[in-house]
Amino acid sequence: MSTRAVHAALSWDGELRFLAESGTSRLLLDSEGLAGPSPVQAMAMSLAGCMAIDVVHILTRGRHPVTSVDFTLDGERAETEPRRLLRIRLHCRVGGGVAASAVERALQLSREKYCSVWHSMRQDIELVTTSQVIS
Amino acid sequence: MSTRAVHAALSWDGELRFLAESGTSRLLLDSEGLAGPSPVQAMAMSLAGCMAIDVVHILTRGRHPVTSVDFTLDGERAETEPRRLLRIRLHCRVGGGVAASAVERALQLSREKYCSVWHSMRQDIELVTTSQVIS
Numbered sequence: 001m002s003t004r005a006v007h008a009a010l011s012w013d014g015e016l017r018f019l020a021e022s023g024t025s026r027l028l029l030d031s032e033g034l035a036g037p038s039p040v041q042a043m044a045m046s047l048a049g050c051m052a053i054d055v056v057h058i059l060t061r062g063r064h065p066v067t068s069v070d071f072t073l074d075g076e077r078a079e080t081e082p083r084r085l086l087r088i089r090l091h092c093r094v095g096g097g098v099a100a101s102a103v104e105r106a107l108q109l110s111r112e113k114y115c116s117v118w119h120s121m122r123q124d125i126e127l128v129t130t131s132q133v134i135s
Numbered sequence: 136m137s138t139r140a141v142h143a144a145l146s147w148d149g150e151l152r153f154l155a156e157s158g159t160s161r162l163l164l165d166s167e168g169l170a171g172p173s174p175v176q177a178m179a180m181s182l183a184g185c186m187a188i189d190v191v192h193i194l195t196r197g198r199h200p201v202t203s204v205d206f207t208l209d210g211e212r213a214e215t216e217p218r219r220l221l222r223i224r225l226h227c228r229v230g231g232g233v234a235a236s237a238v239e240r241a242l243q244l245s246r247e248k249y250c251s252v253w254h255s256m257r258q259d260i261e262l263v264t265t266s267q268v269i270s
Contacts, residue, residue, distance in 0.1 A: 004212045006220070008179045012204040016188045020180035025172040027162065029184035031192075037160040039185035039252045042177055044143045045155035049164035050174035053151045057166070069147040077139045077251065084254035085141070116212065117174045119219035121256055 040077065040085070048073040048090060050117035051129075054110035055092060055103070064102055068095035068134075087126040095134050103131045175212065175220070183208040183225060185252035186264075189245035190227060190238070199237055203230035203269075222261040230269050238266045 008022040016031030028036035037045065052071045059066045069092070076087040094103050107129050111118060118127070143157040151166030163171035172180065187206045194201045204227070211222040229238050242264045246253060253262070 004214060004218075006175050006179045006208075006210040006212065008176065008183050008206075008208040010180070010183050010187050010206040010208075012187070012191060012201075016192060018184050018187045018204075018206070020184055022172050022176035022180050023168045025168065025176060027172065027177070027180050029180065029188070031188045033158045033160065037157050037162065037181075039181045039188065040141050040255075041143065041157035041160060042162070042181035042184065043252050043255065044141045045145070045157050045162050045164065046172075046174045046177035046181060048143050048145050049153050049155055049177065052145050052147070052153045053164070053166045053174065056147060057151060066147075069153075071143075071145040071153070073141075073143040073145075075141040077141065079139060082249050082254040083139075083251045085251070114217050116218045116220075117178050119217040119257075120175075120178065120260065122254075123257070125255065 043085075044073050044075055044088075047088070047117045047121065050115045051090060051107065051110045052092070054114045055094075055106045058106040058109055059094070059098060059102060062102065064096065064098045066094060066096045066098055069093070084122070085125050088128070090127070090129045092129065092131040093134055094131065098133055100131065100133050103133060107131055175210075178220075179208050179210055179223075182223070182252045182256065185250045186225060186242065186245045187227070189249045190229075190241045193241040193244055194229070194233060194237060197237065199231065199233045201229060201231045201233055204228070219257070220260050223263070225262070225264045227264065227266040228269055229266065233268055235266065235268050238268060242266055
């Protein structure tokens, strides 16, 4: 499979739920966010996951002694249809003996250069990233 | 929880994998797309799911006798970093005695008015939607 291509197939599972497949993965999407994530929740997880993976990749490649990485995302949607994402705050917490500047640099590289998901999103979404190193 | 807000929390699960949570849902994201979807696969599923849910919602609200709805998504990414999505084809297949024009109209309404995920994405992504009614 070309890494340039992405495929997905979805079938209706009743109510406002769809069973999605991509590669070997399956995900039940539920408009209500009950039986599985809503589409916007899945998008939020994909964005945070993309940046989190970049940060781990950059820090471990740089031989920083990372012991834990946690991300939280808080997003705000418009009140009116299509209720798109307007503002997103991503907070990154890294454990281990890592310099705060290295974490900030990794976040910046993800945002500016590597994050496929972020660069597929509207660039006028207000994206604020913060970070913290814990011992 | 305000429907305007979306939250997610992610923790590193080793290698380039993150366990993501949003609401009551959990999703393991894997850069390689093996243990779970890659972030771009998850984004693709969220986009297709958002439009698919809109289409079911619009058709059933209009009392069309829908018996099945399937979506396929084929996306193409850029060759160079950040390897963002460039082109997406979405094909919608609806079963039941539904007029092809009603399916096309539902897709158009999702794309132009309702789809939160699509409207959170770059609008210069080439998005082609097609549909088919099966008996």
